[in-house]
Amino acid sequence: MGRRRRGVMSESLKYELAKELGFYDTVQSEGWGGIKAKDAGNMVKRAIELAEEAMARGNR
Template sequence: MARRRGVMSDRLKMELAEELGVADIVRAEGDFGSVSSRDCGNLVRLAIEKAERSMV
């Protein structure tokens, strides 16, 4: 099965994780696999908000 390439860069994901306070979890595990689905949803929400603000 082919793995899909993410839309967000790793740098952006870490920046968002820092803002939400989950970056320590990501650093400890090496990926976003241990971040709760709620926090992942919040990361997506924050990314969308930032994208919408940049379009104005």
């Protein structure tokens, strides 16, 4: 029995970031496999920035 690995980012966050970064249309038409590696990297970078901002707000 295989165990399914749970993603770190929720689906809703991934879609939100795709919209913010301008490649949501590609995801809609081609799926996540259709995005460029650069776009995927930018999505991860933005998610990290958001997490760091949330942590900074929590430490005040």
